[in-house]
Amino acid sequence: MPSVVEIEGLVKRYDDREVVRGIDLRVPAGRCFGVLGPNGAGKTTTLRLLLGQSPVNGGAIRVFDLPIPQAGRAVRARTGVVPQTDNLDPDFTVAENLRVYGRYFGIAAATLDARIRELLEFVNLSDRANARIATLSGGMKRRLTIARALINDPELVVLDEPTTGLDPQVRHMIWGRLRDLRQAGKTLLLTTHYMEEAERLCDELVIMDQGRILEQGTPAALIKKHAEPEVLEVRGEEQLARHALESAGDGRFEVIGDTYYYYTRDARAVVKRLEDLPGLTFLHRPANLEDVFLKLTGRELRD
Amino acid sequence: MTLFYLPRFQGAALAVWRRNMLVWRKLMLPSIFINFGEPFLYLLGLGYGLGLFIGEMMNMPYLTFLASGILASSAMNTASFEAMFSVYTRMIPQKTYEAILATPLEVQDILAGEMLWCATKCVISGSAILVVAALLGAVHSWHALWVPPVLLLVGLCFAGMGMVMTALAPGYDFFNYYVTLVLTPMFILSGVFYPVTSLPAVLQSIVQLLPLSHAVDLIRPLVAGLPLANVPLHAAVLAGYGAAGYFIAVHLARRRLLV
Numbered sequence: 112m113p114s115v116v117e118i119e120g121l122v123k124r125y126d127d128r129e130v131v132r133g134i135d136l137r138v139p140a141g142r143c144f145g146v147l148g149p150n151g152a153g154k155t156t157t158l159r160l161l162l163g164q165s166p167v168n169g170g171a172i173r174v175f176d177l178p179i180p181q182a183g184r185a186v187r188a189r190t191g192v193v194p195q196t197d198n199l200d201p202d203f204t205v206a207e208n209l210r211v212y213g214r215y216f217g218i219a220a221a222t223l224d225a226r227i228r229e230l231l232e233f234v235n236l237s238d239r240a241n242a243r244i245a246t247l248s249g250g251m252k253r254r255l256t257i258a259r260a261l262i263n264d265p266e267l268v269v270l271d272e273p274t275t276g277l278d279p280q281v282r283h284m285i286w287g288r289l290r291d292l293r294q295a296g297k298t299l300l301l302t303t304h305y306m307e308e309a310e311r312l313c314d315e316l317v318i319m320d321q322g323r324i325l326e327q328g329t330p331a332a333l334i335k336k337h338a339e340p341e342v343l344e345v346r347g348e349e350q351l352a353r354h355a356l357e358s359a360g361d362g363r364f365e366v367i368g369d370t371y372y373y374y375t376r377d378a379r380a381v382v383k384r385l386e387d388l389p390g391l392t393f394l395h396r397p398a399n400l401e402d403v404f405l406k407l408t409g410r411e412l413r414d
Numbered sequence: 415m416t417l418f419y420l421p422r423f424q425g426a427a428l429a430v431w432r433r434n435m436l437v438w439r440k441l442m443l444p445s446i447f448i449n450f451g452e453p454f455l456y457l458l459g460l461g462y463g464l465g466l467f468i469g470e471m472m473n474m475p476y477l478t479f480l481a482s483g484i485l486a487s488s489a490m491n492t493a494s495f496e497a498m499f500s501v502y503t504r505m506i507p508q509k510t511y512e513a514i515l516a517t518p519l520e521v522q523d524i525l526a527g528e529m530l531w532c533a534t535k536c537v538i539s540g541s542a543i544l545v546v547a548a549l550l551g552a553v554h555s556w557h558a559l560w561v562p563p564v565l566l567l568v569g570l571c572f573a574g575m576g577m578v579m580t581a582l583a584p585g586y587d588f589f590n591y592y593v594t595l596v597l598t599p600m601f602i603l604s605g606v607f608y609p610v611t612s613l614p615a616v617l618q619s620i621v622q623l624l625p626l627s628h629a630v631d632l633i634r635p636l637v638a639g640l641p642l643a644n645v646p647l648h649a650a651v652l653a654g655y656g657a658a659g660y661f662i663a664v665h666l667a668r669r670r671l672l673v
Contacts, residue, residue, distance in 0.1 A: 125673075164515055165672055184518040192516035198509035202437045211436065214429040215517035263517075 112139045115267050115298045116161060122169030123156055130156050132322035143299040145313035149408055153322040154302035155195060155271055162187060191260030195271040197252045199244050205255055206240040209262055216263040230258040250281035268292060270301040274308060286311060306401040320408040330400050337406055338398035339374040343381060346370050347391035355384055426519045430527025449542035456484055457550055472609055474638045478554060481547035482634040483606030485561060488543060489536040490626055493569040494597055496532040497576030498589045511671060521671060522664045525577055529660060533569030540565040555639025568629040571652040574659025581666035600626040625655045
C-alpha cells in the first residue's frame with residue numbers, strides 16, 4: 112500500500128531539549144492512523160513538522176511523496192488541519208469563516224458556495240450559518256473547525272486531539288464523521304490521549320513517549336502483545352486488597368492511586384475470592400488499550 | 415537550513431487583503447464617519463484658527479500647507495497603527511495567522527497581504543481628508559488626484575516599518591516606545607505644521623533621513639499646484655524603508671511563528 116506520510120529519523124530540538132528523538136513513521140493511504148502519547152510526548156510537534164510549520168533539526172519527511180519543508184505549500188494545499196485549540200476567525204460568522212478560509216486555498220467562489228453548504232450539513236451546523244463565532248458552544252466550534260479543515264477537499268486530514276474537552280454526544284458525533292471520511296477514502300492522522308478514541312477509530316497506531324515511538328501496530332495486536340487478557344480493578348481496604356491479590360497466584364498487579372490493577376490470563380479464581388471479601392469493590396473487565404498505554408509509558412504524572 | 419527566505423509576492427497574499435477588507439466592510443459606517451470627521455476637526459480648528467494668524471506659509475495659504483501635511487502624517491499614523499495593533503492582534507492573541515499557516519500561504523504572503531491592506535486603509539482615509547480639504551478650498555490643483563497613489567506608497571512604507579515592531583513586540587505596551595520615540599518626533603519635525611527649513615541645520619539633515627518628510631515633499635506640491643522636485647529620491651526613500659521593513663519583519667515573524 113502506498114504511504115501518504117513517510118518520516119525517517121526525525122529530530123526536533125528546542126534549544127538543547129530534544130522533543131522529537133529520531134522517529135520513523137509510515138502512514139498508509141486510506142487508513143486512520145493514530146499517534147498516542149501523554150502530554151509532552153512530541154505528538155503536536157511531529158504534526159507541525161510534517162506540515163512544514165517548523166524547522167526540522169534532523170531526518171527526512173515526505174508527504175504525498177513530496178519533500179518537507181520544501182514542498183510545504185503543495186502539501187498543505189492537499190491537507191486539512193484540525194488544530195488542538197480552536198483558532199476560528201472571531202471577526203466572522205460560521206459561513207464566512209469557511210468562505211474566507213477557502214480563499215486561502217484559491218478555491219473559486221462558485222465551488223466554494225456549494226462546498227460550504229455541504230460541509231455545514233456534514234457537521235450539523237446549517238442552521239447556524241450566520242451565527243457569530245462567540246455565540247457557538249465548544250462542540251459547535253470544534254465541528255466548524257473540522258468543516259473548515261475539509262474546505263479544500265483534502266486527501267489527508269491531520270487532527271490534533273480532535274475531541275479533547277468535548278461532551279460524549281459531540282464526541283460520538285465527531286467519531287461518526289471521521290469514520291465517514293475514512294470511508295470516503297481519505298487518510299486520517301490523529302493524535303489523542305483517549306484510548307477509547309484510538310481503539311474505536313484507528314486501524315493502526317503508534318505509542319509515543321518522550322519524543323520516541325515505543326510501539327506500533329493495530330489496537331488488537333498491541334493489546335494482545337502487551338496486556339494479559341483479563342483485568343481486575345480493586346478498590347477498598349488497602350491491606351485486604353493487597354493480601355487478596357498477592358496470594359492470588361500467577362497474575363501481576365500494580366497500584367495507581369487508590370486502585371489495585373490485577374492482570375491475569377484467567378481471573379475466575381480471584382473473582383471468587385474477592386466476592387467473599389465485603390470490604391472490597393471490584394470491576395472485572397477485558398484488557399484494553401489503556402492498559403497497554405500505561406504499561407509502556409509508565410504511571411507518573413505528566414505536565 | 416536557510417533562515418532568510420527571499421520572499422516573493424504571491425497572488426495568495428490577496429486572500430489576506432480580502433479577509434481584512436471583509437472585516438472593514440462590516441464596520442464601514444463608523445470608520446468612514448471617523449475618516450471624514452477627524453480631518454474636518456483638524457483642518458477647521460487648526461487650519462482656520464492658526465491660519466488667521468499665520469496667513470501664508472511657503473507661498474500658499476496655511477490651510478493648504480497644513481492639509482497637505484496632515485495627509486502625509488495621517489497616512490503614517492493609519493499605516494503604523496494598523497500594522498502594529500491590528501496585525502499584532504491577528505498574529506498573537508487571535509491566532510489568525512496560526513490558522514492561515516495551515517493553508518498553502520506562508521509568512522511572507524500574510525505580511526505582504528497585511529502591508530497592502532494597511533496601505534489601502536491609508537488611501538481610503540487619505541481620500542476622505544482630500545475631499546474635506548477640497549471642500550474647505552485648500553486644494554489648488556487637479557494634480558491632487560495623484561495624492562491617493564502616493565498615499566499607497568506612504569502606507570506601504572510605514573506598514574513595513576510598523577510590522578518590524580509587531581514581530582518583536584512582547585505585548586501591546588511595546589508599541590508605546592515606537593510611537594513616542596519614532597512616530598511623534600517625525601510628526602512634529604517633518605514639516606507637517608511648519609517648513610523643515612526653519613529647523614537648525616543638524617536637525618534638518620536628520621529629518622531628511624526619515625521617511626515622513628519625503629512623503630510631505632511629494633504630497634504638498636500636488637495639493638498646492640506647485641512643481642514637484644526630486645520625485646525619484648522621495649519615492650526611493652519611501653520604497654526603501656517599506657521594503658527593508660518588510661524583509662526584516664518577514665524574517666522576524668518566521669522566527670516567531672514557525673517554531
